[in-house]
Amino acid sequence: MAEKAKDKTYRIHLMVCAGTGCVSNHSFEIKEALEKEVKKHGLEDEVLVVTTGCNGFCERGPLLVVQPGNIFYQQLTMKDVPHLVEEHFLKGRPVSRLMYTPPKEKKPVPVLSDIDFFKKQVLIALRNRGLIDPEKIEESIARDGYQAMAKALTEMTPAQIIKEVTLSGLRGRGGAGFPTGLKWDMVRGAQSANGGAKYIICNGDEGDPGAFMDRSILEADPHAVIEGMVIGAKAVGGTEGVLYVRNEYPLAVKRLQIALDQARRLGLLGENILGSGFSFDIKVHRGAGAFVCGEETALIASIEGRLGEPRPRPPYPAQSGLHGQPTLINNVETWANIPIIIARGAKWYSSIGTETSKGTKVFSVVGKINNTGLVEVPMGITLREIIYDIGGGIPGGKQFKAVQTGGPSGGCIPKDLIDLPIDYESLTKAGSMMGSGGMVIMDEDTCMVDLARYFLSFTQEESCGKCTPCREGTKVMLDILTRITEGRGTSQDLTLLEDMAKAVKDTALCGLGKTAPNPVLTTLRYFRDEYEAHIRDKKCPAHVCRQLNTYTVEARTCLEAGRGCDVCRRNCASEAIQGEKNTVHSIIQEKCIKCGVCYEVCQFHAVKVD
Amino acid sequence: MPKLTLEELAKIREQTRKTTMLREGGEYRAKVTVHMGTCGIAAGARGVMNALLEEIDKKEAQGVLVANSGCAGLCSREPMATVELTGQAPVKYVDLNPDKMRKIFEQHVLGGKIVQEYALGIGSEKTDFRKE
Numbered sequence: 001m002a003e004k005a006k007d008k009t010y011r012i013h014l015m016v017c018a019g020t021g022c023v024s025n026h027s028f029e030i031k032e033a034l035e036k037e038v039k040k041h042g043l044e045d046e047v048l049v050v051t052t053g054c055n056g057f058c059e060r061g062p063l064l065v066v067q068p069g070n071i072f073y074q075q076l077t078m079k080d081v082p083h084l085v086e087e088h089f090l091k092g093r094p095v096s097r098l099m100y101t102p103p104k105e106k107k108p109v110p111v112l113s114d115i116d117f118f119k120k121q122v123l124i125a126l127r128n129r130g131l132i133d134p135e136k137i138e139e140s141i142a143r144d145g146y147q148a149m150a151k152a153l154t155e156m157t158p159a160q161i162i163k164e165v166t167l168s169g170l171r172g173r174g175g176a177g178f179p180t181g182l183k184w185d186m187v188r189g190a191q192s193a194n195g196g197a198k199y200i201i202c203n204g205d206e207g208d209p210g211a212f213m214d215r216s217i218l219e220a221d222p223h224a225v226i227e228g229m230v231i232g233a234k235a236v237g238g239t240e241g242v243l244y245v246r247n248e249y250p251l252a253v254k255r256l257q258i259a260l261d262q263a264r265r266l267g268l269l270g271e272n273i274l275g276s277g278f279s280f281d282i283k284v285h286r287g288a289g290a291f292v293c294g295e296e297t298a299l300i301a302s303i304e305g306r307l308g309e310p311r312p313r314p315p316y317p318a319q320s321g322l323h324g325q326p327t328l329i330n331n332v333e334t335w336a337n338i339p340i341i342i343a344r345g346a347k348w349y350s351s352i353g354t355e356t357s358k359g360t361k362v363f364s365v366v367g368k369i370n371n372t373g374l375v376e377v378p379m380g381i382t383l384r385e386i387i388y389d390i391g392g393g394i395p396g397g398k399q400f401k402a403v404q405t406g407g408p409s410g411g412c413i414p415k416d417l418i419d420l421p422i423d424y425e426s427l428t429k430a431g432s433m434m435g436s437g438g439m440v441i442m443d444e445d446t447c448m449v450d451l452a453r454y455f456l457s458f459t460q461e462e463s464c465g466k467c468t469p470c471r472e473g474t475k476v477m478l479d480i481l482t483r484i485t486e487g488r489g490t491s492q493d494l495t496l497l498e499d500m501a502k503a504v505k506d507t508a509l510c511g512l513g514k515t516a517p518n519p520v521l522t523t524l525r526y527f528r529d530e531y532e533a534h535i536r537d538k539k540c541p542a543h544v545c546r547q548l549n550t551y552t553v554e555a556r557t558c559l560e561a562g563r564g565c566d567v568c569r570r571n572c573a574s575e576a577i578q579g580e581k582n583t584v585h586s587i588i589q590e591k592c593i594k595c596g597v598c599y600e601v602c603q604f605h606a607v608k609v610d
Numbered sequence: 611m612p613k614l615t616l617e618e619l620a621k622i623r624e625q626t627r628k629t630t631m632l633r634e635g636g637e638y639r640a641k642v643t644v645h646m647g648t649c650g651i652a653a654g655a656r657g658v659m660n661a662l663l664e665e666i667d668k669k670e671a672q673g674v675l676v677a678n679s680g681c682a683g684l685c686s687r688e689p690m691a692t693v694e695l696t697g698q699a700p701v702k703y704v705d706l707n708p709d710k711m712r713k714i715f716e717q718h719v720l721g722g723k724i725v726q727e728y729a730l731g732i733g734s735e736k737t738d739f740r741k742e
Contacts, residue, residue, distance in 0.1 A: 009667045011659070011676040013633050042656075046663060048629075067633040068675050092646050092678035131633050141619065142626035150616055266622075267613025274619065275612035 010048040012089055014038075015065040015130055019054025019219050020212070020251055022061035027051075030062050030076055037085035047089050053220020053255075054212075055130045057117050059372040060100060065112055065130060072112040073098045103370055103392060117371045120390050122352065124360045125173075125336040126376045128221040134255050137262035140223040146268050148339035152231045153276035156342075158188060161235040165338065167346035169358030174203055174294075174331030175406065175435045176511070177357070177424040183328065186318040187236040190326035199322040200229050200238040200282075201329040204245040204252070205299055207291040208407025209458060211438030213362040214332035216374050218245065218252035221336065222259035226282060228330075228338035230273070233280045236328050241282030244299055248289060256284055291462035295510045296321075296329050298464070309466045310510035331436065333362055353379035357423035361434070367404075367441035370395050380421045383413065387441060398443040402526070406435025408455040409515030411522030412448065431522040433515065447544035448527040449534055452519045453481040459516035470513030473504035477520060485545040489535035498524060543609050546594045553577075553598075554606050555584045562604035571601045628672065639673040640719050643692040647681025653688035654707065661708035662691075665715045674719060687730065693718050702730045 016022075016031045031051055038047045055063050060074035071094055073084070080098055087093045099108035100115055109115050123129065132139035140146070152161050166181025192198050202225055206214040218225065229241050243260075245253050260282060263269040271279045285303050292298045293308040300322050302308040321327025337359060341349045350358045357379040363386065364374050370392030377386060383403060387393065394400050402412045405422075411432030413420065420426050424434050442451065460474040480497045483489050501517035501524075508514045524531065533539050540548040558564060568585055569577040576592040579585030585606075587598070599607045644650070644659045659678070666674055682690050687704035693714060694700040701724055703714055710728050717723050 009663055010629070010632070011663060011678070015633065046659065068677070089678075090646065090651075091648075091680055093680050132630065138622055138626040139630055141623050142630040144623070146619060147623075150619060154616065268619075270613065272612045274614060274616055 011046040012048070013067045014047060014049045014089075015052050015055075015067060016049060017053075017055040017061060017063040017065075017130065018051040018251075019058070019061075019216055020249075021054065021058035022063055023251065025062045026078070027062040029078060030064070030081060033078055033081040034064075034085065037082050038089065041085060041090050043085075043089055050133050051135075052130045052132065053128075053134050054216040054374055056121075056126070056216075056374040056376075057100075057115075057371065058374065059370070066094075069094075070112045071110055072100055072115060074100050103395075116392065117373065117375075117390055120381070120385060121376050122360050122378045123376050124340055124349075124352075125217055125224070125333050125362055126220060126374075127340065128224065129216070130220070132221065134220055134222055135258050137223060137259065137266060137268075140221065144343065145223045145339075146227055146263075148342035149227045149230050149268070150274055152234050152342050153274055153278050156234075158235045158237065161231060161342065162188060164346045165235070165341060168341045168349040169346075169353070170334065170337055170341060170349070171357065171424060172331060173333035173337070173361065173436065175409065175433060177434055180330065180334055183318060183330070184232065184235055186316070187238075187326050187328040190319050192325045197239045197323070197325050198237050199325055199327040200233045200236070200241040200280075201299070201303075201317075201322065201327060202229055202241070202243045202332055202335050203294065203296065203299060203329055204243060204249075204332045205287045205294040206246065206249075206332070206436060207294050207462075208409075208436060208438040210364060210366040210440050211407055211436055212364045212374065213437045215249050215252050216364075217332050217336050217362070218249070219255055222252075222256045223263070224336040224339055225256075225332055226259060226263055226269070228335035229282060230269070230280055231338050231342055232328055232330070232335070234278055236326075238280065238328060241280060242285050242303055242322070243282055244285045244287055244293075244303065246287040246289065246293075253284060253286060260284065290464070291458075292464045292510070292512050295512055298510070299329070300327065307464075309464045310512075312509060333437070354421060354423045356425050357434075361422070361437055363437045363439045365391050365439045365441065367439075368394055368398065368443040368446070369441040377422075379423045382419050382421050384418045386422075386439070387418070391441065394441070394443050396443075398445065401442045401444050401446055402448065403442065404432075404440040404451070404455070404519065405438070406433040406515075406518070407438040408458045409433065409511065409518055410435045410438070411518040412442075412451065412526060413522070414526040416526075431525055432518065445542055445544070447485075447540050447542040448523040448530050449481065449540070450485055450542075450544045452523045453478065453485055455519040456481060456516065459512060463512065463516070467507075467509035467513060469504045469507040470509065470516065473500055473508070474513070474516055476500055477504070477517065481520070484531065484534045485540070486547045487534070487538045487545075489531075491535060493535060494524070494528075494531055539610075546596055549594055549596070550589070550610050551587055551592060551594065551596070551599055552608050552610070553585050553587055554608055555586070557604055557606035559584050562602070562606055565604070567601050567603070568598040568607060571597050573597065628670070631672070632675070639696050641675040641677060641694045641696075642715075642719060643677045643679050643694070645680070645682040645688065645690040645692070646678040647685075647688075649681055649685035650688040650690065655689040657708045658689045658691060658706045658711045661711045662715060665712055669715075669720065671715075671720060684730075690730075695719075695722065703728045704730045 062076045064073040101108045170180040171177040290308045295310045298308045298310040317327040362376045463470045465471045501520045505517045564583045566581040574593045646655045689706045
């Protein structure tokens with residue numbers, strides 16, 4: 001197929017999204033069905049079916065983009081395929097039924113670039129998403145893949161490369177935002193012990209709940225990351241590369257291995273690359289599923305085969321990293337930005353973004369939002385633009401309440417700050433952080449105390465236990481939060497919680513512990529009244545903490561609308577509801593275990609919660 | 611001796627670019643639409659389409675976009691095709707066969723000269739379904 005694609009001219013390319021989201025919605029089956037139908041109509045020499053990485057609009061998968069024309073088809077099922085092939089690809093009539101219709105509108109939007117979700121995005125790290133088959137290196141090369149590497153290897157000195165990266169203003173996309181050029185300079189200046197190796201590592205141990213930026217980059221364009229790493233190696237004198245990817249990303253691992261094999265086969269990795277005299281190779285190391293291994297020193301320990309635990313810094317990996325040698329470690333998205341900075345120059349790159357944060361950032365937008373998906377936007381864009389223009393707003397006519405940025409290490413940003421321009425500084429100032437780019441949107445039905453409890457239960461579980469503040473501190477905080485959500489909170493709890501959060505933040509050994517209190521601190525800062533309602537009034541304003549709810553039946557609605565339908569009584573596990581068909585029902589509070597089932601099953605909204 | 615030279619890398623790029631350019635939109639200089647409604651297909655539009663694709667391949671022509679569309683409304687004169695050079699009015703050709711298509715490709719698409727004898731006329735019918 002690869003050979004054939006090279007030599008033949010196809011009239012239409014069908015770009016089937018094969019990111020993990022669409023794949024779990026059966027996009028591989030749809031691809032096979034498309035090929036079968038295309039063949040059935042004798043169009044196999046005219047229509048090429050291509051599988052691509054994640055398109056980003058995961059909410060609407062499985063997705064198909066038809067080129068030329070950029071026609072966007074969504075939510076395809078196997079049933080749709082025969083009709084689509086016959087109508088559009090045989091007869092030339094695009095099928096509007098399968099196109100995207102924005103919420104609240106009636107007419108579908110046929111062309112991808114006209115859809116709001118895509119309009120405001122600026123693709124740099126994801127420049128090849130949906131345009132290439134990630135398993136064919138030739139297609140990456142056709143889109144200028146490895147051109148920047150060729151330039152760096154044959155025309156630039158290490159100092160020139162580092163200068164370009166420094167001037168670009170690129171900062172680490174893994175979360176902390178350390179200036180990339182500065183880090184490279186440190187590694188370049190470090191001497192390896194006994195004339196040994198210098199290592200280049202790509203950190204692909206993405207673990208935040210709801211975050212899938214790195215996975216999507218690796219799945220859509222593994223070559224961008226490989227190319228970036230070779231450029232970095234040349235700049236700092238790196239001799240060996242390690243790509244650390246978590247094992248829970250099988251598709252990313254597979255595509256990376258294919259990409260590395262193809263690059264090696266062609267001679268883009270290995271000895272004397274492109275005749276430059278520079279040699280470099282990369283191997284894949286699969287992570288074993290510990291969140292803390294995203295922390296660089298824990299990650300390095302894990303590669304060495306030791307327990308994945310962080311150690312105090314300094315020394316930084318730049319001086320003493322993998323096997324005690326100088327090590328350059330950057331995140332997947334950071335690496336993917338490198339080739340384009342070298343190709344187009346620092347000046348171009350730094351023209352995008354804000355004063356302190358240049359370029360773009362990839363975010364995974366999830367939670368209570370219409371358009372769940374993966375977006376790449378220029379730094380400085382506001383939360384409002386992401387949530388309402390790109391994300392399509394909050395479903396079900398609900399009110400936006402807050403957004404958690406930076407995953408469990410980040411913080412909660414309230415509605416009042418919706419016009420905040422996003423960059424490293426503004427998010428930190430708001431008490432949150434850029435993090436790796438997870439963005440969880442919450443609506444009015446979210447309880448902020450429960451949310452803090454959820455994120456803390458995650459970090460508490462993932463705490464490696466090496467340092468006391470994180471091991472014990474997160475446990476104490478989680479106990480307090482659990483107590484509050486169950487109605488057992490006392491007036492001293494908030495002070496204790498706040499003190500503990502600050503202590504853990506100041507004294508924990510690594511980034512995991514230092515940032516774990518962020519969700520607690522930001523919710524205390526912006527939603528203190530909700531904490532107080534839980535403690536003082538024993539009420540959960542969002543009615544999420546069930547132990548604090550009181551369920552009652554509104555007699556009139558029960559009888560008039562529901563005619564005493566009896567559904568609640570039959571579903572009550574604790575036999576706390578009395579009444580019979582055609583009569584008014586009521587709840588015996590002493591027996592009620594507050595499970596909320598009656599509230600959910602009553603079609604007439606006669607069960608009230610307070 | 612390196613496994614791959616800069617020249618060879620450039621060659622792979624050019625070779626594959628011919629295929630992938632189609633996905634990127636923009637940058638085409640000519641668009642040929644073969645009308646493939648039921649009537650067009652019955653009258654032999656498939657052969658016309660194949661001839662066109664063969665020619666593009668043979669001449670290694672770049673920047674030619676091939677589209678199909680439904681019936682053009684003039685079923686008795688099928689197979690039909692519309693040639694649109696960027697910045698010029700579209701030209702509709704009628705009663706085509708593979709040989710006529712080859713001649714149109716050579717003279718009009720590549721040479722920029724309208725093949726008067728097969729042309730129905732210069733029309734402004736919209737052939738771009740984006741603007742539907």
